[in-house]
Amino acid sequence: MTFPSPTDPRITPIPAAATDLARVLAGHELTRSTCTRPIRLVGSRTLVHRATGEIVHDFHSAHQPNSMITVPCGNRRHTVCPSCSTLYKYDAYHLIAAGLRGGKNTTPTVAAHPRIFVTLTAPSFGPVHLGPAKNGNPRPCGPRRTGPDCHTWHPVGDPLIGTPLDPGTYDYTGHVLFNAYAGALWSRFTTETRRTLADLAGIERRDLRTVTTVAFAKVAEYQTRGVVHFHAVIRLDGANGPGSTAPARMTTALLTRSVRTAAKRTTVTTPSPGAMSFRTLRWGRQLDIRTIGSSDDDDSALSDAVVARYVAKYATKGTEASGIADLRPLPCRTCDGQGLQVKPTEPGKLQRPCPDCHGLGRSTTWAALGLSNHALTLVRTCWKLGGREELAGLRLRRWAHTFGFRGHFATKSRSYSTTFGALRDERAAYTAAQRDQALGLPSSADLVVVNDWHYAGRGPLPDTPTPAPPGQVSQEPAAASAGGGR
Template identity: 40%
Template sequence: MTQPGINPYTDPTARRAFLDREARLRQLSEVETDFVRLGDMPDLARWLDQIRATGGCAVPVYLAGHTTALASDTGEILRHYTTATEPNGRLAVRCRNRRASRCAPCSREHSGDTFHLVRAGLTGGKGIPDSVRTHPRLFVTLTAPSFGRVHRVGACHPARRGRCEHSGRHGCGSTHPATDVLVGQPLCTACYDYPGHILWNASAPVLWKAFRDNLYHHLAARMGVGRGEIRRLTRVSAAKVAEYQRRGAIHFHAVVRLDGPDGPASHPPSWASTDLLLETVRSAAAAVALTLPWSAAYGDGRLRFGTQLDAHPLAGSDGGRLTDDAVAAYVAKYTSKSVESAGAVDRRIESLAEIRALRVTSHVRALIATAWRLGDLPELRHLRLHAWAHMLGYRGHCLTKTRAYSTTYGQLRADRADHARTLAGVRDLYTDWDDTTITESAWRFVGTGHTPAEALLAAGIAEDLAANREIARQSAGERS
């Protein structure tokens, strides 16, 4: 930079320095040039504060606007904030993407919220009474059926003589480590039921709903009451997370709890036991069957859950095979993962040509292409398979819960924001607002993401925060 008051176009020395600097900038890489820009930013410290507040978010959302709180009786301004004084006139907020592949800092926060959401439904807290830990509770895993033999971890399918009608092998005979790329790949792609696989993934949310409805029906049958009466006697509360297996099929991990008719605050009937719930879960899952509309493209059949159903009683925090905290952590772990765990992509597909260019296994490519082709069928348009081809047909949420199971993500975020305001000493400006307070806000979206240098700084901030958390965790462990 030239000194103030010196014109680089008339002063020879200043002009030479100016031209030398411009030449050096042209030689710098894009990242280095961006670092120079950031170094010249007068309010760089404030921008860094914003990125620290987002936890080092990899893809922050930038907003511009203002918020003003007024006393309705006097018109006094209680609080006013505007982005006009912020760097570039905007404020960075978290992207809140749950996928670790897209934003590790935000996915970690989402996983933490999921842990507390699931744990509150098991042990109480967050507005849920502690008595829920005495209710019948199960940890259930519902799997997809077989669509064809695939390579599996450990001792794979025993090698057998002969081949299938497509000249593919009937068995493998190898032992695969967990990191083997063959795990989850079909032994014979021609034998594999790709349409059935995609349609199962696409119908998985409907199958889950049918399972929940069946729970009430089977409970009513066992107790000898009508289907309408059973809902006045007990309530099934549940939270489930979807996980992709290595073969690309969805399966569900779920916490299932029996409450009284008024939800977690009421005790279930005396006849509601863990053993009864265990038997009902097994029979309800086995009875689920969804009929597909007939088409020559995929045949006629029924969609069901797989035979590998696991259901285990929860032992609380005092021991046993599964504890409340372990289950909550297990469920929370899967909310940061998505279809990339099956080797697919986490962005939408726009055309068949894009599918051919994807850097994925032949199995995943076949699944995505099958979803795209099935999306062209009129009778399957309601499944929107073009939009969800990158998700291998699955179009449901990662985690869902019944209304009465526990708290909500929105409430957890509100509590965290309230805690942050308390630490900042401004909580009194946000609380106790009622009809005597008027809030005027106007916000607009102005951008998203980082420049190359900003991305490196944000990643460094995220690493520093993670290191600080690890140091704090270790210190807490030593004190205990």
């Protein structure tokens, strides 16, 4: 990984109040920008005064051009919708930053707590073609001492980067199972970190909560080979959460040592898929731990702005790095990937193939997906393993389009900082205040919003009028202008 220097002159501190205002205003404008795949709605919105029951405003889509309105799709992936993705990235940045420097109902004292930035990688499942180094310098792909090698200097964007040198010996099953169990591996890792921290500090494991609390926020990123790894912020608080300070012995060095040890100890054992033996999954050998905002003159320390930007950037990415830009779930909706009719048939008769997928269980053929050989093999491996009874709980067919990974891309512990929901509520409150001002309603008006909207399809409306310039308030309902979270 290559991070900007903490002393980069381009990174300047911004007052908290100015930051909050800029975020709300920017988010408000983003919700009014062009969504590439908006949701069409028909219906009405009524504003009713709570005390008197008086209807103070009534809006109906029938009075609008095309007799409907649109709301943002809210997709977090940049390849799907750049507008909604940017809004999600803004929220992710401030969620991470709040846990590093305070704000958004998080005490500023967290900036003095021990904090580290950790990258946990996946193990090797076989040698793959290498591209330029992390610093951008070109490097040779090989040669290797044993097995297949490659003497090519692959440029950026070469489709061979991340694909196996020898697809016949590449462990595709292990690759898919690691993605499927990545969430469980992270959960075991956090538990092992707490246990190791207690052992190194000389505290009984059951008493650790009375001394310190481990808070975290993480994001999943796909490597070019199609396997996920995690970037995480880990922070030590006092026993009462962010508002309290951990004892002096709970240092950044102790936290770093605990994470390093826990990463080596963490394992997850999978069921035995068919004739294969049980698998023990663990993190890869590459483990990167960096201090955040060190109090001493440590050139390797990262600023909170750098970390928040780095995490937010990957919160909007998906499998596009592995050659899949916008692949949707594959199982047939009628038979849920089984290939057979789900309705009970007459006694004594065999179930017939699903009429919608003709027994494939998929909504399309493999050739129609248009994937590279490596990506297609990963998808087909997910589909094959998803048909095994012992792995049914993983729902690998449902998540074949993500190479088996079924966890959330961005997660955090409850005490880390604010939530995405709170950030959306703040933006919605700002939008409602703008709406009331445009309607001439007092700011203290106690209103009840009655929404009655129905789905009417997707896509921009034909001949959509030009959006109102900044500073003016659209007459669309608050639901239309305050969306765009996930």
